[in-house]
Amino acid sequence: MDPQASSQDRTLHERARLQWQCRRGMLELDAMLQDFMDKRYDDLTPAELQAFEMLLKAPDQLLLDYLMGHAIPIDTEVANVAQQIRYAAGP
Amino acid sequence: MDGTVTDVGVQPVTLARRQFDSLVIGAGGGGLRAALQLATADANVAVVSKVFPTRSHTVAAQGGINAALANVLPDNWHWHMYDTIKGSDYLGDQDAIEYMCRSASHLVYELEHAGVPFSRLDDGKIYQRPFGGQSQNFGGEQAARTCAAADRTGHAMLHTLYQQNIHAKTHFFDEYFAIDLIKDDEGFVLGALVLEIETGKPLLIEAKTTLIATGGAGQLFRTNTNARINTGDGMGMALRAGIPLQDMEFFQFHPTGVAGRGMLLTEGARGEGGYLINKDGERFMERYAPHAKDLASRDVVSRAISTEVREGRGCGPDGEYVLLKLDHLGRDVLQKRLPGISDTIRTFLHIDPAEEPVPVFPTAHYTMGGIPTNRHGQVVVPIDQGEEVIPGLYAAGECACVSVHGANRLGGNSLLDIVVFGRAAGNDIIEYLSNNRYHRRLDEASVDKAVDHLQRWDLQGEGESVANLRNELQLTMEKYCGVFRTEVVLAEGIEKVLELQQRMADVRLQDHSRIFNTARIEAMELENLFDIAVATVVSAHARQESRGAHSRIDYPERDDVHWLKHSLYYKRDRRLDYKPVTLKPISVESFPPKERVY
Numbered sequence: 279m280d281p282q283a284s285s286q287d288r289t290l291h292e293r294a295r296l297q298w299q300c301r302r303g304m305l306e307l308d309a310m311l312q313d314f315m316d317k318r319y320d321d322l323t324p325a326e327l328q329a330f331e332m333l334l335k336a337p338d339q340l341l342l343d344y345l346m347g348h349a350i351p352i353d354t355e356v357a358n359v360a361q362q363i364r365y366a367a368g369p
Numbered sequence: 370m371d372g373t374v375t376d377v378g379v380q381p382v383t384l385a386r387r388q389f390d391s392l393v394i395g396a397g398g399g400g401l402r403a404a405l406q407l408a409t410a411d412a413n414v415a416v417v418s419k420v421f422p423t424r425s426h427t428v429a430a431q432g433g434i435n436a437a438l439a440n441v442l443p444d445n446w447h448w449h450m451y452d453t454i455k456g457s458d459y460l461g462d463q464d465a466i467e468y469m470c471r472s473a474s475h476l477v478y479e480l481e482h483a484g485v486p487f488s489r490l491d492d493g494k495i496y497q498r499p500f501g502g503q504s505q506n507f508g509g510e511q512a513a514r515t516c517a518a519a520d521r522t523g524h525a526m527l528h529t530l531y532q533q534n535i536h537a538k539t540h541f542f543d544e545y546f547a548i549d550l551i552k553d554d555e556g557f558v559l560g561a562l563v564l565e566i567e568t569g570k571p572l573l574i575e576a577k578t579t580l581i582a583t584g585g586a587g588q589l590f591r592t593n594t595n596a597r598i599n600t601g602d603g604m605g606m607a608l609r610a611g612i613p614l615q616d617m618e619f620f621q622f623h624p625t626g627v628a629g630r631g632m633l634l635t636e637g638a639r640g641e642g643g644y645l646i647n648k649d650g651e652r653f654m655e656r657y658a659p660h661a662k663d664l665a666s667r668d669v670v671s672r673a674i675s676t677e678v679r680e681g682r683g684c685g686p687d688g689e690y691v692l693l694k695l696d697h698l699g700r701d702v703l704q705k706r707l708p709g710i711s712d713t714i715r716t717f718l719h720i721d722p723a724e725e726p727v728p729v730f731p732t733a734h735y736t737m738g739g740i741p742t743n744r745h746g747q748v749v750v751p752i753d754q755g756e757e758v759i760p761g762l763y764a765a766g767e768c769a770c771v772s773v774h775g776a777n778r779l780g781g782n783s784l785l786d787i788v789v790f791g792r793a794a795g796n797d798i799i800e801y802l803s804n805n806r807y808h809r810r811l812d813e814a815s816v817d818k819a820v821d822h823l824q825r826w827d828l829q830g831e832g833e834s835v836a837n838l839r840n841e842l843q844l845t846m847e848k849y850c851g852v853f854r855t856e857v858v859l860a861e862g863i864e865k866v867l868e869l870q871q872r873m874a875d876v877r878l879q880d881h882s883r884i885f886n887t888a889r890i891e892a893m894e895l896e897n898l899f900d901i902a903v904a905t906v907v908s909a910h911a912r913q914e915s916r917g918a919h920s921r922i923d924y925p926e927r928d929d930v931h932w933l934k935h936s937l938y939y940k941r942d943r944r945l946d947y948k949p950v951t952l953k954p955i956s957v958e959s960f961p962p963k964e965r966v967y
Binding site for chain 2: 287290291294295297298301302303304305306307308309310312337338346367369
């Protein structure tokens, strides 16, 4: 990343990068992750943000299991974010 | 432009170039199967994918893969071939279908040996489940032909193929977006201009062969089951390169998707006793299909829902959907028999299906049409009385039209299609490479054109937004080119889509940064969707018959005399052409068209 970029730019780039990590192979994941980005991203604490990044590294099927509550991530912070995503999904 | 790109507000940068024997665009099952074939033959192969490869849409394929292994019930490839031709409503090319069905068992065993964890029978053989449209003995008893790795077959296949490619040293360009094909005056395809999403830098990938494997275009419609990445980028690139798209009027819909969001609610919901009602609480399927009612075939149910909504009997504040009633089944039955559906409904609608009816609407699922290819994966276009191959260009999977699905695809045949024709394309490319050992001279005019295309998105100022225009396009396609099709509706659809497409010229991006500028990617995805939308609605308007997934209310019958032929749509002048269906298989007797009764 450009070292000259302002911190505001960096924040925008960071958001855009995560936004692209939310593009997945399944509609269900796209929908849940997009709802979460729209509703919750701005309020995430640094720890939650880190947990969100870790969660996004999971393969799609496992991520779906986490988000639908069929499996629970071992890391409690990651599990907490997965639950938040589930609650943020929908209308 | 002399091979340089001017970065807006920054100094000019040189266009980076890389050379490979073979370029594969798209990292779903089709692209990865082809890449594997090439890499194991020691070809220098690059795979470009706009998302991380294992996030390709193949991962969402749950059903399984068809092969006549006869592990559960008697079966053979010839019966599978018959079922596929019948399912295609006789629009499938019988040579390609024979090739696919004959190869199926071999390819499933190959996947098994590569590590796909297929579900097993007690005797250790691969388990096979029955699926709609499968028969024994040419239309007899139900067959059991679908091999599955639990409910995550696509996921297992994709991960296995990816790992094998890593092992075979395939070069991956992850998170690179393909913009345009590079083509010379003699018609040879020489690679593609791509964009690194992270840095916003263009890269020219020169290759002796280019395979398009970019998947389907479900994002044409507001209500669809597809991942957001399914914007038909390869089809758009082909159209811009002067290549037609074949049979685009054939799009598979499922009758019951979550209204406004698209998630599939399987037939199982109605199979267990769920039924549909309109705003008056009427069980309207009794009018459309007095005997089968809610269990009528997919197209009948889809059209009935669409008709109810069009005629003002839809539910909700805007009357845009009907309701699927499940609450009478009781919480226990829902939890036991329909847990997945219940989860989906609760998560995305915040509705408890045991308490309230569920808003549903037909949801777009699969693109039968695509880039015309032969069974070797070579892209072919009509010339005089025959066809000619576009040298150096291949296509496989949902973006291609080979055509094994014809007017409608059978469950379990899409995962088969991608591995069979991904591999076939790989084999043909290996032969092509042995006869074409050197890179051809790059056509700089074609490169400049692709760079200009990219730079169009640097225009600044006030203008339309991509998101608004995409929403309008999806709504228009749903309303005018969905499951309810008539002359009047489709003619209006063409007009409206073209009007919207003109507004693309006024779109301006607000974000002109380079790093992870997803707005720019979304703008180019929308360009692709527009070209494909026009292809789809123009082809649908022209076809005056009902066949497979293309159902015309004003022409309710299949018309083999006039329409047993493939449509070909060209972007230039929005011209339509037609070519005959290949009714002659490779080694067996032809299956002549007959009425399709299940």
